[in-house]
Amino acid sequence: MVELLVVEDEEKIGQLLVSSLGANGYQVTWFRSGAEAVQAALGASFDLVLLDLGLPDLDGIEVCRLIKRHQPQSLVVVLTARRDEMDVIEGLEAGADDYLTKPFRMAELLARVRAHLRRSSVGDFGSQTTFSGGELVLDTAARRCLVRDREVALRPKEFDLLARLAAEAGRAVTREALMDDVWDRNWFGSTKTLDVHIAALRHRLCEAAESFEPAAVVPAITTLRGHGYRLESPEANPFR
Structure with missing residues (x-):
């Protein structure tokens, strides 16, 4: 129960x-x-x-x-x-x-x-389970986010957001799609929730990257005003 x-x-x-x-x-x-x-x-x-x-x-x-x-x-x-x-x-x-x-x-x-x-209760987005971009590895089956093999602690919604963006790395994802897939398609609330979680996710990834010397390379999350977000990733390998 x-x-x-x-x-x-x-x-x-x-x-x-x-x-x-x-x-x-x-x-x-x-x-x-x-x-x-x-x-x-x-x-x-x-x-x-x-x-x-x-x-x-x-x-x-x-x-x-x-x-x-x-x-x-x-x-x-x-x-x-x-x-x-x-x-x-x-x-x-x-x-x-x-x-x-x-x-x-x-x-x-x-x-x-x-x-x-x-x-x-949803573990991943589709059948794909692993994404790598720069020095970041995301394993949705195990719900683990790693930077240079060191685990990054993400809150549940932060992990789900990163997984959703990584599922279409390099492509624009609308705010509506993120709210539908990470929260719910029948969402009643303000999308301010999305912006705060994106900001927190950026902070955690940046903090993880800068904990190394030299700093690790991790994907950036680009804001597309009036549309949504895009996960930028040098040498990204899509989910496999």
């Missing part, structure tokens, strides 16, 4: 989430404080976390960061009443995979949960 963690201090919202998610076949654990949630993440594994940012004890951004540190494979959807764009971006940069602003419709929340869980 799929295990969900709900972190929400508002009684009515928490009860509604537990009831609705439970009725849809999910096993739900509910905590009202950030400290309890972080402690739970140390001892149990969760497929997806619904995390309120406005908690009474710890800042939700820090809770997100700590949960992702202990359970990088867990999907995190933040629930926030904060309307400021920087708050949303900060949450995504802390490791969240998505966000919903309060008040939200339960139908939309359930659709997001289903979409994330469905995408997380």
